[in-house]
Amino acid sequence: MPYAGHYPPPPPGYPPFYAYSVPPDPAHHDPNAPNGTAPPAVAPFYMAVPPPPPGMFYVLPPSAPGYPYPTGVPAPQPPPKQKRKQVKMACTNCASACKRCDEARPCERCIKYGLAETCIDGVRKERKKGIKRGPYKRKNRTASGEELPSAVEGGEQQAAPVPPPPPGYPVPPEGYPFPYMYPPPMGYVPAPPDAQHSDGSPPNGAPPQPFYPTPALYGYPYGAYPGAPPMPYPPLVPAPMAASPNGAAKADTSASAPTSAATNGATSPDASKGKKRSRGKNGDESSRAAKKSKESPPDATQQPANGATAPATVGAVDKEQQPQPQSQPPQATPAAYPGHVETNPPVTAFSGPEPRPLMAAM
DNA sequence: TCCGTCGGATTCTAAACCAA
DNA sequence: TGGTTTAGAATCCGACGGAC
Numbered sequence: 001m002p003y004a005g006h007y008p009p010p011p012p013g014y015p016p017f018y019a020y021s022v023p024p025d026p027a028h029h030d031p032n033a034p035n036g037t038a039p040p041a042v043a044p045f046y047m048a049v050p051p052p053p054p055g056m057f058y059v060l061p062p063s064a065p066g067y068p069y070p071t072g073v074p075a076p077q078p079p080p081k082q083k084r085k086q087v088k089m090a091c092t093n094c095a096s097a098c099k100r101c102d103e104a105r106p107c108e109r110c111i112k113y114g115l116a117e118t119c120i121d122g123v124r125k126e127r128k129k130g131i132k133r134g135p136y137k138r139k140n141r142t143a144s145g146e147e148l149p150s151a152v153e154g155g156e157q158q159a160a161p162v163p164p165p166p167p168g169y170p171v172p173p174e175g176y177p178f179p180y181m182y183p184p185p186m187g188y189v190p191a192p193p194d195a196q197h198s199d200g201s202p203p204n205g206a207p208p209q210p211f212y213p214t215p216a217l218y219g220y221p222y223g224a225y226p227g228a229p230p231m232p233y234p235p236l237v238p239a240p241m242a243a244s245p246n247g248a249a250k251a252d253t254s255a256s257a258p259t260s261a262a263t264n265g266a267t268s269p270d271a272s273k274g275k276k277r278s279r280g281k282n283g284d285e286s287s288r289a290a291k292k293s294k295e296s297p298p299d300a301t302q303q304p305a306n307g308a309t310a311p312a313t314v315g316a317v318d319k320e321q322q323p324q325p326q327s328q329p330p331q332a333t334p335a336a337y338p339g340h341v342e343t344n345p346p347v348t349a350f351s352g353p354e355p356r357p358l359m360a361a362m
Numbered sequence: 363t364c365c366g367t368c369g370g371a372t373t374c375t376a377a378a379c380c381a382a
Numbered sequence: 383t384g385g386t387t388t389a390g391a392a393t394c395c396g397a398c399g400g401a402c
Contacts, residue, residue, distance in 0.1 A: 086373055086393045098368065098394055113365090127376055127390060136379055136387055 091119045 087101050093115045094101035101107045106119035 100394055
Protein backbone atom coordinates (compact mmCIF):
# COMPACT_ATOMS: atom_id res chain seq x y z
CA MET A 1 0.00 0.00 0.00
CA PRO A 2 1.59 3.23 -1.02
CA TYR A 3 1.69 6.11 1.28
CA ALA A 4 -0.72 8.91 1.11
CA GLY A 5 0.88 11.85 -0.50
CA HIS A 6 1.13 13.98 2.54
CA TYR A 7 2.69 11.30 4.61
CA PRO A 8 6.29 11.08 5.32
CA PRO A 9 7.52 7.56 5.04
CA PRO A 10 7.99 5.67 8.24
CA PRO A 11 11.45 5.23 9.62
CA PRO A 12 13.50 2.49 8.06
CA GLY A 13 12.47 -0.88 9.24
CA TYR A 14 8.97 0.09 10.15
CA PRO A 15 6.08 -1.48 8.40
CA PRO A 16 3.64 0.80 6.68
CA PHE A 17 1.42 2.35 9.22
CA TYR A 18 -1.24 3.40 6.85
CA ALA A 19 -2.96 0.22 6.13
CA TYR A 20 -6.31 0.78 4.58
CA SER A 21 -7.42 2.73 1.60
CA VAL A 22 -10.77 3.09 3.25
CA PRO A 23 -11.25 3.26 6.95
CA PRO A 24 -12.23 -0.18 8.07
CA ASP A 25 -15.84 -0.69 8.74
CA PRO A 26 -16.41 -1.71 12.33
CA ALA A 27 -19.13 -3.98 11.07
CA HIS A 28 -16.52 -5.98 9.27
CA HIS A 29 -14.04 -6.50 11.99
CA ASP A 30 -12.03 -9.60 12.40
CA PRO A 31 -14.41 -12.53 12.00
CA ASN A 32 -12.27 -14.56 14.31
CA ALA A 33 -12.78 -12.15 17.11
CA PRO A 34 -15.42 -13.03 19.64
CA ASN A 35 -18.71 -11.32 19.18
CA GLY A 36 -18.69 -7.77 20.23
CA THR A 37 -15.26 -7.87 21.68
CA ALA A 38 -12.49 -5.69 20.62
CA PRO A 39 -9.12 -7.18 19.96
CA PRO A 40 -6.81 -7.02 22.91
CA ALA A 41 -4.77 -3.91 23.23
CA VAL A 42 -1.56 -5.84 23.06
CA ALA A 43 -2.25 -6.87 19.51
CA PRO A 44 -0.01 -5.25 16.96
CA PHE A 45 -2.18 -2.27 16.29
CA TYR A 46 -0.56 0.77 14.98
CA MET A 47 -1.65 4.24 15.45
CA ALA A 48 -2.89 5.44 12.16
CA VAL A 49 -2.79 9.08 11.36
CA PRO A 50 -5.28 10.42 8.93
CA PRO A 51 -4.00 12.59 6.17
CA PRO A 52 -3.53 16.16 7.21
CA PRO A 53 -5.73 18.74 5.64
CA PRO A 54 -4.69 19.76 2.19
CA GLY A 55 -1.63 21.86 2.22
CA MET A 56 -0.61 20.74 5.67
CA PHE A 57 2.17 18.51 6.73
CA TYR A 58 2.70 16.41 9.73
CA VAL A 59 5.77 17.16 11.64
CA LEU A 60 7.46 14.19 13.15
CA PRO A 61 10.27 14.08 15.60
CA PRO A 62 13.26 12.67 13.79
CA SER A 63 14.11 10.51 16.72
CA ALA A 64 10.66 9.74 17.95
CA PRO A 65 10.90 6.32 19.48
CA GLY A 66 8.23 4.02 18.36
CA TYR A 67 6.39 6.46 16.22
CA PRO A 68 3.77 5.92 14.96
CA TYR A 69 2.84 3.35 17.51
CA PRO A 70 0.70 4.26 20.46
CA THR A 71 2.05 4.16 23.91
CA GLY A 72 2.28 0.67 25.20
CA VAL A 73 2.64 -0.98 21.85
CA PRO A 74 6.19 -1.90 21.22
CA ALA A 75 7.38 -0.80 17.86
CA PRO A 76 9.18 -3.46 15.91
CA GLN A 77 12.87 -2.89 16.01
CA PRO A 78 14.71 -2.57 12.77
CA PRO A 79 17.01 -5.46 12.14
CA PRO A 80 19.96 -5.03 14.43
CA LYS A 81 23.02 -3.81 12.74
CA GLN A 82 25.57 -6.52 12.53
CA LYS A 83 28.38 -5.93 14.90
CA ARG A 84 31.70 -5.37 13.33
CA LYS A 85 34.16 -8.03 14.19
CA GLN A 86 37.74 -7.04 14.63
CA VAL A 87 40.77 -9.18 14.37
CA LYS A 88 42.81 -9.47 17.50
CA MET A 89 45.80 -7.97 15.84
CA ALA A 90 46.02 -6.42 12.42
CA CYS A 91 49.24 -6.67 10.50
CA THR A 92 51.40 -3.61 10.26
CA ASN A 93 50.45 -2.99 6.66
CA CYS A 94 46.73 -3.10 7.25
CA ALA A 95 47.02 -1.12 10.41
CA SER A 96 48.88 1.68 8.70
CA ALA A 97 46.40 1.68 5.86
CA CYS A 98 43.44 1.47 8.21
CA LYS A 99 42.17 -1.48 6.26
CA ARG A 100 40.58 -4.72 7.23
CA CYS A 101 42.98 -7.44 8.12
CA ASP A 102 42.49 -11.08 8.93
CA GLU A 103 44.08 -13.63 11.17
CA ALA A 104 46.10 -15.26 8.45
CA ARG A 105 49.71 -14.30 7.84
CA PRO A 106 50.23 -13.08 5.28
CA CYS A 107 46.77 -11.60 5.35
CA GLU A 108 44.51 -11.41 2.38
CA ARG A 109 45.18 -7.77 1.71
CA CYS A 110 48.93 -8.12 1.90
CA ILE A 111 48.79 -11.01 -0.53
CA LYS A 112 46.68 -8.99 -2.89
CA TYR A 113 49.11 -6.11 -2.90
CA GLY A 114 52.24 -8.18 -2.85
CA LEU A 115 53.17 -7.28 0.69
CA ALA A 116 53.29 -10.82 1.97
CA GLU A 117 56.85 -10.54 3.21
CA THR A 118 56.13 -7.55 5.34
CA CYS A 119 52.86 -8.85 6.69
CA ILE A 120 53.68 -9.17 10.35
CA ASP A 121 51.78 -8.54 13.52
CA GLY A 122 52.14 -5.20 15.07
CA VAL A 123 52.93 -4.77 18.71
CA ARG A 124 50.11 -3.82 20.95
CA LYS A 125 50.96 -0.97 23.18
CA GLU A 126 50.71 -1.64 26.86
CA ARG A 127 47.90 0.05 28.62
CA LYS A 128 48.76 2.75 31.02
CA LYS A 129 48.35 1.84 34.62
CA GLY A 130 47.33 3.83 37.60
CA ILE A 131 44.74 5.94 35.86
CA LYS A 132 42.17 7.05 38.39
CA ARG A 133 38.49 7.15 37.63
CA GLY A 134 35.44 8.74 39.00
CA PRO A 135 32.77 6.85 40.91
CA TYR A 136 30.96 4.15 39.01
CA LYS A 137 27.45 4.59 37.80
CA ARG A 138 25.65 1.34 38.21
CA LYS A 139 23.50 0.40 35.31
CA ASN A 140 19.90 -0.42 36.07
CA ARG A 141 19.20 -3.94 35.02
CA THR A 142 16.14 -6.14 34.91
CA ALA A 143 16.04 -9.54 36.45
CA SER A 144 16.99 -11.02 33.12
CA GLY A 145 19.99 -8.80 32.98
CA GLU A 146 18.67 -6.47 30.35
CA GLU A 147 19.58 -2.90 30.73
CA LEU A 148 16.98 -0.27 31.30
CA PRO A 149 18.34 2.67 29.46
CA SER A 150 15.78 5.04 30.83
CA ALA A 151 17.02 4.45 34.30
CA VAL A 152 20.54 5.33 33.42
CA GLU A 153 21.98 8.76 33.70
CA GLY A 154 19.35 10.36 35.78
CA GLY A 155 16.52 8.25 34.49
CA GLU A 156 14.99 10.91 32.33
CA GLN A 157 14.23 10.04 28.82
CA GLN A 158 15.33 12.60 26.35
CA ALA A 159 12.38 14.18 24.68
CA ALA A 160 12.47 14.37 20.96
CA PRO A 161 13.41 17.77 19.68
CA VAL A 162 10.37 19.78 18.85
CA PRO A 163 10.64 21.70 15.63
CA PRO A 164 9.71 25.30 16.05
CA PRO A 165 6.47 26.32 14.43
CA PRO A 166 6.46 28.84 11.66
CA PRO A 167 6.04 32.46 12.65
CA GLY A 168 2.56 33.17 13.72
CA TYR A 169 1.82 29.65 14.82
CA PRO A 170 1.75 28.71 18.43
CA VAL A 171 4.22 26.30 19.86
CA PRO A 172 2.55 23.04 20.67
CA PRO A 173 1.94 22.63 24.36
CA GLU A 174 4.73 20.97 26.19
CA GLY A 175 4.37 17.27 26.29
CA TYR A 176 2.11 17.12 23.34
CA PRO A 177 2.89 14.10 21.29
CA PHE A 178 3.79 14.16 17.69
CA PRO A 179 2.65 14.46 15.03
CA TYR A 180 1.24 17.87 14.65
CA MET A 181 0.74 19.95 11.62
CA TYR A 182 2.45 22.86 10.05
CA PRO A 183 1.79 24.59 6.80
CA PRO A 184 3.96 23.46 3.99
CA PRO A 185 7.38 24.95 3.70
CA MET A 186 8.23 27.67 1.31
CA GLY A 187 8.35 26.53 -2.22
CA TYR A 188 6.32 23.42 -1.78
CA VAL A 189 4.24 22.58 -4.78
CA PRO A 190 1.42 20.25 -3.99
CA ALA A 191 1.18 17.20 -6.08
CA PRO A 192 -1.35 17.55 -8.86
CA PRO A 193 -4.68 16.18 -7.91
CA ASP A 194 -6.05 13.27 -9.75
CA ALA A 195 -9.04 11.06 -9.68
CA GLN A 196 -7.79 9.33 -6.59
CA HIS A 197 -7.00 12.51 -4.85
CA SER A 198 -9.86 12.81 -2.52
CA ASP A 199 -8.47 15.57 -0.40
CA GLY A 200 -10.72 18.17 -1.81
CA SER A 201 -8.36 19.41 -4.41
CA PRO A 202 -9.88 21.08 -7.36
CA PRO A 203 -10.08 18.60 -10.17
CA ASN A 204 -8.78 20.95 -12.79
CA GLY A 205 -5.22 20.71 -11.72
CA ALA A 206 -5.21 23.83 -9.64
CA PRO A 207 -3.26 23.49 -6.44
CA PRO A 208 -5.28 22.49 -3.45
CA GLN A 209 -6.67 25.23 -1.34
CA PRO A 210 -4.40 25.34 1.62
CA PHE A 211 -5.67 25.07 5.12
CA TYR A 212 -4.02 26.27 8.22
CA PRO A 213 -4.37 24.92 11.65
CA THR A 214 -5.95 26.38 14.65
CA PRO A 215 -3.99 25.95 17.82
CA ALA A 216 -6.29 23.10 18.60
CA LEU A 217 -4.81 21.19 15.74
CA TYR A 218 -1.43 21.10 17.24
CA GLY A 219 -0.48 17.87 18.68
CA TYR A 220 -3.71 16.24 17.88
CA PRO A 221 -2.89 12.61 17.80
CA TYR A 222 -5.55 10.41 16.41
CA GLY A 223 -5.01 7.65 18.84
CA ALA A 224 -6.31 4.49 17.39
CA TYR A 225 -6.27 1.43 19.41
CA PRO A 226 -8.91 -0.87 20.71
CA GLY A 227 -10.87 0.80 23.40
CA ALA A 228 -9.69 4.25 22.60
CA PRO A 229 -12.38 6.84 22.96
CA PRO A 230 -13.56 8.27 19.71
CA MET A 231 -11.86 11.44 18.79
CA PRO A 232 -13.55 14.19 16.91
CA TYR A 233 -12.00 15.44 13.80
CA PRO A 234 -10.46 18.79 14.55
CA PRO A 235 -12.01 21.70 12.81
CA LEU A 236 -10.28 22.85 9.71
CA VAL A 237 -9.79 26.49 9.35
CA PRO A 238 -9.53 27.65 5.81
CA ALA A 239 -7.26 30.57 5.44
CA PRO A 240 -6.12 32.73 2.62
CA MET A 241 -2.90 31.81 0.87
CA ALA A 242 -1.25 33.76 3.58
CA ALA A 243 1.70 31.46 3.57
CA SER A 244 3.81 34.54 3.56
CA PRO A 245 6.93 33.68 1.67
CA ASN A 246 8.99 35.54 4.17
CA GLY A 247 7.45 33.85 7.08
CA ALA A 248 7.71 30.51 5.49
CA ALA A 249 11.27 31.12 4.57
CA LYS A 250 12.08 32.06 8.09
CA ALA A 251 10.44 28.97 9.35
CA ASP A 252 12.36 27.09 6.78
CA THR A 253 15.73 28.21 7.96
CA SER A 254 15.01 28.00 11.60
CA ALA A 255 13.48 24.63 11.49
CA SER A 256 15.84 22.99 9.13
CA ALA A 257 19.06 23.82 10.81
CA PRO A 258 19.07 21.36 13.64
CA THR A 259 17.50 18.53 11.76
CA SER A 260 18.78 18.87 8.29
CA ALA A 261 19.94 15.32 8.26
CA ALA A 262 16.48 14.08 8.89
CA THR A 263 14.95 16.29 6.32
CA ASN A 264 17.33 15.09 3.71
CA GLY A 265 15.97 11.68 4.18
CA ALA A 266 19.06 10.62 5.96
CA THR A 267 17.20 9.40 8.93
CA SER A 268 19.72 6.79 9.75
CA PRO A 269 21.88 7.32 12.76
CA ASP A 270 24.82 7.14 10.47
CA ALA A 271 23.83 10.32 8.80
CA SER A 272 26.75 12.14 10.34
CA LYS A 273 29.03 9.98 8.31
CA GLY A 274 27.90 11.66 5.20
CA LYS A 275 29.76 14.80 5.89
CA LYS A 276 32.39 15.96 3.54
CA ARG A 277 35.97 16.28 4.44
CA SER A 278 38.54 18.61 3.16
CA ARG A 279 41.87 17.05 2.69
CA GLY A 280 44.40 19.75 2.88
CA LYS A 281 47.99 18.67 2.56
CA ASN A 282 48.88 20.27 5.84
CA GLY A 283 46.13 18.52 7.60
CA ASP A 284 47.25 15.27 6.15
CA GLU A 285 50.76 15.71 7.32
CA SER A 286 49.86 16.83 10.74
CA SER A 287 47.22 14.27 11.36
CA ARG A 288 49.55 11.66 10.13
CA ALA A 289 52.09 12.88 12.60
CA ALA A 290 49.49 12.80 15.28
CA LYS A 291 48.62 9.27 14.42
CA LYS A 292 52.24 8.29 14.43
CA SER A 293 52.67 9.95 17.75
CA LYS A 294 50.48 7.27 19.21
CA GLU A 295 53.33 4.92 18.72
CA SER A 296 55.80 7.19 20.39
CA PRO A 297 57.11 6.32 23.83
CA PRO A 298 54.77 6.90 26.75
CA ASP A 299 56.85 9.78 27.95
CA ALA A 300 55.97 11.74 24.88
CA THR A 301 52.29 10.96 25.07
CA GLN A 302 52.01 11.75 28.73
CA GLN A 303 52.87 15.36 28.32
CA PRO A 304 50.47 17.73 29.96
CA ALA A 305 47.69 19.23 27.97
CA ASN A 306 49.54 22.34 27.01
CA GLY A 307 52.15 20.26 25.39
CA ALA A 308 49.53 18.22 23.68
CA THR A 309 48.46 21.00 21.39
CA ALA A 310 50.63 19.62 18.73
CA PRO A 311 50.62 20.79 15.13
CA ALA A 312 48.25 17.98 14.46
CA THR A 313 45.62 19.58 16.61
CA VAL A 314 46.23 22.94 15.08
CA GLY A 315 45.89 21.56 11.64
CA ALA A 316 42.71 19.84 12.51
CA VAL A 317 41.32 23.02 13.92
CA ASP A 318 42.29 24.87 10.81
CA LYS A 319 40.40 22.45 8.72
CA GLU A 320 37.41 22.54 10.98
CA GLN A 321 37.25 26.27 11.13
CA GLN A 322 36.69 26.90 7.50
CA PRO A 323 34.42 29.91 7.43
CA GLN A 324 30.88 29.05 6.62
CA PRO A 325 29.14 31.08 3.98
CA GLN A 326 27.31 33.86 5.68
CA SER A 327 24.36 34.04 3.39
CA GLN A 328 22.58 30.93 2.46
CA PRO A 329 21.11 30.75 -1.00
CA PRO A 330 17.38 30.44 -1.07
CA GLN A 331 16.35 26.88 -0.97
CA ALA A 332 14.45 25.87 -4.00
CA THR A 333 13.57 22.49 -2.67
CA PRO A 334 11.72 22.61 0.57
CA ALA A 335 12.74 20.27 3.26
CA ALA A 336 12.02 22.60 6.05
CA TYR A 337 10.33 20.42 8.54
CA PRO A 338 11.71 17.39 10.17
CA GLY A 339 9.92 14.40 8.97
CA HIS A 340 8.57 16.14 5.97
CA VAL A 341 9.53 14.29 2.91
CA GLU A 342 8.38 15.04 -0.53
CA THR A 343 6.61 12.10 -1.95
CA ASN A 344 5.46 11.10 -5.35
CA PRO A 345 1.99 11.79 -6.55
CA PRO A 346 -0.19 11.19 -3.60
CA VAL A 347 -2.60 8.45 -3.06
CA THR A 348 -4.69 10.04 -0.46
CA ALA A 349 -6.82 7.38 0.94
CA PHE A 350 -8.65 8.93 3.79
CA SER A 351 -11.73 10.50 2.43
CA GLY A 352 -14.12 10.60 5.30
CA PRO A 353 -14.69 13.65 7.37
CA GLU A 354 -14.14 11.76 10.55
CA PRO A 355 -11.05 10.03 11.68
CA ARG A 356 -11.34 6.34 12.07
CA PRO A 357 -8.99 4.07 13.79
CA LEU A 358 -6.95 2.43 11.14
CA MET A 359 -5.57 -0.79 12.27
CA ALA A 360 -3.16 -3.17 10.76
CA ALA A 361 -2.48 -6.55 12.10
CA MET A 362 0.81 -8.06 11.29
C1' DT B 363 38.45 2.28 -11.73
C1' DC B 364 41.88 1.42 -8.53
C1' DC B 365 44.43 2.67 -4.75
C1' DG B 366 46.31 5.44 -0.98
C1' DT B 367 44.89 8.29 2.69
C1' DC B 368 42.61 9.33 6.92
C1' DG B 369 38.63 11.06 10.24
C1' DG B 370 36.19 9.10 13.35
C1' DA B 371 32.79 5.40 14.68
C1' DT B 372 33.10 1.07 16.50
C1' DT B 373 35.12 -2.62 18.97
C1' DC B 374 38.28 -4.76 22.05
C1' DT B 375 40.25 -5.34 26.37
C1' DA B 376 42.77 -4.47 30.57
C1' DA B 377 42.73 -1.66 34.68
C1' DA B 378 39.96 0.22 38.23
C1' DC B 379 36.09 -0.19 40.96
C1' DC B 380 32.73 -2.36 43.90
C1' DA B 381 29.63 -5.69 46.14
C1' DA B 382 29.40 -9.93 48.40
C1' DT C 383 37.43 -12.56 44.68
C1' DG C 384 34.81 -12.20 40.88
C1' DG C 385 31.70 -9.41 38.32
C1' DT C 386 31.02 -4.79 36.46
C1' DT C 387 32.32 -0.43 34.63
C1' DT C 388 35.31 2.60 32.41
C1' DA C 389 38.30 4.32 29.17
C1' DG C 390 42.68 3.69 26.51
C1' DA C 391 44.00 1.65 22.39
C1' DA C 392 43.26 -0.60 18.08
C1' DT C 393 40.53 -1.77 14.09
C1' DC C 394 38.54 -0.53 9.96
C1' DC C 395 34.31 1.75 7.49
C1' DG C 396 33.54 4.86 4.24
C1' DA C 397 34.50 9.06 1.82
C1' DC C 398 37.79 11.64 -0.70
C1' DG C 399 41.45 12.74 -4.10
C1' DG C 400 45.00 11.45 -7.25
C1' DA C 401 46.91 8.42 -10.69
C1' DC C 402 46.22 5.71 -14.49
